[in-house]
Structure formats: structure tokens, C-alpha cells
Amino acid sequence: MRLKKLLSVSLAATLALGLLAGCNGSKAADPEQEKVLRIGVLYGSYDDSYFRQQYTDVYEFTHQNVRIEVVPAIDQSQYRYQDNSQPYVQPDYLDNMKKIMTGSNPVDVVVTDTSVLNQLIKENMVKQLDPLIQEDKFDTSDYVPAVIDGIKDLGEGSLYALTPSFSSSALYYNKKMFTDAGVEPPTDNMTWDDVFNLARRVAKGEGKDRVYGFSFNRYVGNDPFWDMQYSYVNSLQLKTYDDKAETMTVNTPQWTKVWETISKLSKDKVIPDNTSNPMDGSDWSSISSDLFLSGKVAMTIGESYYINEISDANNNASKIKNFKPVDWDVVTLPSHPEKPGVGGNIWLSNTFAINSAAPNADTAWDFIKFINGEDWAKLKSRSNSYEMLARKSYIKPKSGLDYNIQAFYLLKPTPPNDPKQDKLMSEKPGLYSVTDSGRKFFQEVLENKKTPAEALKEWEEKGNKMLQEIKNNPKTQFQEDGTPFVPQEGAAADGTIIKG
Structure with a gap:
């Protein structure tokens, strides 16, 4: 009986190998x-x-x-x-x-x-x-x-x-939030303005009880400046500076419209900002740090594998303090009217x-x-x-x-970045600081200290000075206050000499 079983297993294995080889058109192996x-x-x-x-x-x-x-x-x-x-x-x-x-x-x-x-x-x-x-x-x-x-x-x-x-991402939404608000949920092929209008209608509450209508990502501690860069600005293919990294390109009507739109959403508490943190240090958990799972946002952008995280949380709801299973679905990411049907991440x-x-x-x-x-x-x-x-x-x-x-x-999908831009970033490491310097000016818009047009003009002026420093020496980098410096060979970026 034992021999019969062994023969059966061997025959099955042989047939399986033959099937795999046959399905893929491979020839018998020849060790020589x-x-x-x-x-x-x-x-x-x-x-x-x-x-x-x-x-x-x-x-x-x-x-x-x-x-x-x-x-x-x-x-x-x-x-x-x-x-x-x-x-x-x-x-x-x-x-x-x-x-x-x-x-x-x-x-x-x-x-x-x-x-x-x-x-x-x-x-x-x-x-x-x-x-x-x-x-x-x-x-x-x-x-x-x-x-x-x-x-x-x-x-x-x-x-x-x-x-x-x-890999891909889509717009996740909380069905119950829309039902409770009496608002029709999002659908495929909506524009960004469509989604933002829905977000305004479902946002509610004050302070720590605030529920936001939309978030560019699901994580607590959002940064509106960088969030809009990845999903909103990129799909418009707006550039911060020209292809040679010599001149800023942000002082335009299109950039102004972007900053007007996103800053108003942030100031109206339709989207969270970097001060929107409903937790203190003792409350942190995988649920509380997730705006969508914790019920703090009605719509968010998430990757396809986020489904696994939602499913896992829902399946373990009875073990999670103050958590109710999320009734959810997904629709396509919104697109810009200028580029209909384009914008898939x-x-x-x-x-x-x-x-x-x-x-x-x-x-x-x-x-x-x-x-x-x-x-x-x-x-x-x-x-x-x-x-x-x-x-x-x-x-x-x-x-x-x-x-x-x-x-x-x-x-x-949005067309990929030109690898020449990646090469520029490698050759001129200070370019990241040129883009990041816009955060200060956008924050001034959020604080009502400047209009978007004024802030973008100042970003253009500041950025052009930084680009000129980089043009004079491609190795130029910048401290947090914008002061330029060139790391010495054999020294760290902070000037520390590297021994050996």
C-alpha cells in the first residue's frame, strides 16, 4: 500500500511538471x-x-x-x-x-x-x-x-x-457618512471640483469632533502643501521651475488658481491641515492615526492594498476599543477638466x-x-x-x-516624470529645498497674511535667488532658513569633518 501511494505521488508530480512545461511552451531541459x-x-x-x-x-x-x-x-x-x-x-x-x-x-x-x-x-x-x-x-x-x-x-x-x-490608488468613501448627511456619494469620473463640493456638504463638527469631507491621504498630521503636490498638482503637470532649473515657473494664473482652491478648503476645515490632530500622545494607535478608519474623514485617497487594512480592522472590530466597522466603497480618482480621464495614480x-x-x-x-x-x-x-x-x-x-x-x-495614468528631472535632482541636491521653500509662503496664505498671488510672487523671487546660487555651484544646498552653503568634500552637510 505504501509503495502504491509513493508511485501515485510520483506520477502526479510528473504530470504536474509536464503540464507546467506544456502550458508555457518550454522544451525538455538539457543540462549540456x-x-x-x-x-x-x-x-x-x-x-x-x-x-x-x-x-x-x-x-x-x-x-x-x-x-x-x-x-x-x-x-x-x-x-x-x-x-x-x-x-x-x-x-x-x-x-x-x-x-x-x-x-x-x-x-x-x-x-x-x-x-x-x-x-x-x-x-x-x-x-x-x-x-x-x-x-x-x-x-x-x-x-x-x-x-x-x-x-x-x-x-x-x-x-x-x-x-x-x-499599483494603483482610488478614492475611498464612507457610505454611512453620506447617508447620514443625505448627500449622494461620489461616482466614477468626477472632477476635483465635484469631489470638493461633496466634501463641503458632508464636513461637520467643531474642534476634535470635526469630521472632514476629504483628505489627500489618510494619515493624521497632513501637510496641505506637499499633499496637493502629489495628487493635485502632478496631474496638472505643473512645474516649479523650468527644465534647466534656472527659472521659477510658479507665478502664473494656473498656480494661483491651485493655491486659491486648496487654501480655501483648508481654511474652511473641509480638508485637514498639519494642525488637525485629534489625538494626544497617549491615544495613538493604528486606528486613531488613520483619519478614514477613525471616522474623521468622509473621503480619502488610498492605495489598492489599503483594502487589506480596512478588511483586517473590520474583521477585528470586536477587539478594537471605540471602533465600529467601516462601510466603504471606492470610485476613480477625480480628474481636472483640462485633462479629462487622466490622473490615475x-x-x-x-x-x-x-x-x-x-x-x-x-x-x-x-x-x-x-x-x-x-x-x-x-x-x-x-x-x-x-x-x-x-x-x-x-x-x-x-x-x-x-x-x-x-x-x-x-x-x-498621469505621464511619468522625465528622468532628466531626476538626474537634475541628483546633480543639484539643493533643488528639493527650492520646492520645499514654498511651504512657508503657502502657510502665510493659510494664516491670511498674504493672498495666493502675493505669496506665489514672493516664492518666485526667493526661488530664483536659490536657483542662481545652484547655477553658480550645483553642489549648493540650503539651511532651514534658506542660507546657502556648499558641503566641503569630506564633510557632512552640517560641516562636520568626516575622518578617515
Whole structure:
């Protein structure tokens, strides 16, 4: 009997392996023809187990004549040993990726975000995939349109990469708050003004009992200046300074309108500001620090994985002091009338492309097909990932829940930042301070000390002076009061000399 069971298990395992190999079109392994597939990633360390578990283990298991090497463009292990007195220098992701794509032993596959991918496409460093897709009749019709179109936009209508998953965000809302206020809840494809008008109608209460209508994020201690930068300003693609980082571009009617809109919402207590903290130090918890879960805001922007946190809290409601389960749903993020249907916060952090100089281009394409195929999506749909699958057929609501899951992928994503801007930030570290200096002027608007137009004009003047300092010396940085300084070589940003 025992022998019979062993034979049955062995036969089942053999059939399963055969099925996996058959589904993915791989040939029988030939140890004498082992191939090495080198995959370049933006950053990594001595431990690449997470990346392997996510993307490569199953492929190696079903393609046993292929051995995969993961090659990070930036080895983050180095930061474990960095002296804390040394100033942090932003690495140049693009240049580091290009280094591992060239030379005597270039990587075959490139895994990167859309910002770096965009520049690699412009420099003809990755292969166009459309001919390979057509030749192999690889089906992309099931892809989320916002994902596939977002990648096509980078290649001016052509595909240079594919991604098996994506991250996204949507507008979460508390159903009960809208019902109690007698206000119709938000819907898909609303404008920002539509959402702000709803927020005014459901906001209520005073002091610590204040319930806000909307928040750009769910965390206590919001900063309206930076909050509006990420979700509101970025979708308009407004810039703080020009492409050469020489002249400020904030003293315009469009910037004025943005500051007028957001400052009024803050002053009217429709959205929380950095003084809106309903807790004292003794009250902190994962619920009280969350404006949405604690019932302090009717609508907020949240990532797709926030669903897991809400579900977990609701399932454990009986164990949480003063907490009632939240009845919620989601709709698409609002968009600006100037850019209808655009503004989805979709992040494609792992796009897979083929190096134009790949020694093993055929194997690279076989791997990309595999992890972007239906079998891989079906397998991954059973796990509770932080990302959503790019194939629509396998995007399902979390087990036991019913919500508008399409809200996470209906909108077209905001175009990615130009990697040249990232390069500027790396070469000129003081640019962050130029943007951050706007916080002081926006705060003066909130305190009714200046009008938005006056504050933006002063930000322009202050920023231009800072940009001139940076132009004179790209290494210039700024103290909190705006005083410029240039860190000496071998010194920390505060002037401390680094020994050794």
C-alpha cells in the first residue's frame, strides 16, 4: 500500500511538471545546454529572494536549462555600512542601469520603472516588442487598458516593455457618512471640483469632533502643501521651475488658481491641515492615526492594498476599543477638466524590457512572455499581493468583499516624470529645498497674511535667488532658513569633518 501511494505521488508530480512545461511552451531541459539569463533590476542587495519568489523561481523550475542571475544597478547593501555623518547622495538610477546594460557582460532583461524606461526607449537601448508579440501571437487584449496604453505612450504608440502587475490608488468613501448627511456619494469620473463640493456638504463638527469631507491621504498630521503636490498638482503637470532649473515657473494664473482652491478648503476645515490632530500622545494607535478608519474623514485617497487594512480592522472590530466597522466603497480618482480621464495614480514599478545588446534575446523574450502570460496571472491571482495583476480577467475583489474594483484602473495614468528631472535632482541636491521653500509662503496664505498671488510672487523671487546660487555651484544646498552653503568634500552637510 505504501509503495502504491509513493508511485501515485510520483506520477502526479510528473504530470504536474509536464503540464507546467506544456502550458508555457518550454522544451525538455538539457543540462549540456544551460543558458544564463541575466536580469538587471534598479536596486537590490545581497538578498534577492523576494524578487526571485515573485518572478523567477517558477520560470527556473519549468525551464531547468536556464539559470537566472539577478544584477542590481545599485547595490543597496553599501548603505548599511555608510557613516551617518556622510551626506546622502541620491544615486543616478538611469546611469547605473545603463552601465549594466553595456560592456562585456550586459544584462539580457531590464526591470525598471517608467521614468527610467522612458529614457532607455529614447536612447534606443531596449528592443521594440511589437514584432515579437505579433510573431508569437502573444495575446495582450486582456491587459488593463490604462496599463498597456501607459506603456505605449512611453514608446509613442509602440510597446517596448510589459508588466505583469501594477499599483494603483482610488478614492475611498464612507457610505454611512453620506447617508447620514443625505448627500449622494461620489461616482466614477468626477472632477476635483465635484469631489470638493461633496466634501463641503458632508464636513461637520467643531474642534476634535470635526469630521472632514476629504483628505489627500489618510494619515493624521497632513501637510496641505506637499499633499496637493502629489495628487493635485502632478496631474496638472505643473512645474516649479523650468527644465534647466534656472527659472521659477510658479507665478502664473494656473498656480494661483491651485493655491486659491486648496487654501480655501483648508481654511474652511473641509480638508485637514498639519494642525488637525485629534489625538494626544497617549491615544495613538493604528486606528486613531488613520483619519478614514477613525471616522474623521468622509473621503480619502488610498492605495489598492489599503483594502487589506480596512478588511483586517473590520474583521477585528470586536477587539478594537471605540471602533465600529467601516462601510466603504471606492470610485476613480477625480480628474481636472483640462485633462479629462487622466490622473490615475498607476505605478508601473516593474516593467520588463529586453536590452538591445542582450546576448540571450530569445531567452529574454521567452521569460517576459512567461511572467506576463495567462498561466502566471492565474497562479498569482491566488495570492494576496500588494499589487494588482495587469490581466483584467484575474483582477478580483478580495474574498468575501463587494466593491468597485474597476476604480483602480479605469483612468489613464498621469505621464511619468522625465528622468532628466531626476538626474537634475541628483546633480543639484539643493533643488528639493527650492520646492520645499514654498511651504512657508503657502502657510502665510493659510494664516491670511498674504493672498495666493502675493505669496506665489514672493516664492518666485526667493526661488530664483536659490536657483542662481545652484547655477553658480550645483553642489549648493540650503539651511532651514534658506542660507546657502556648499558641503566641503569630506564633510557632512552640517560641516562636520568626516575622518578617515
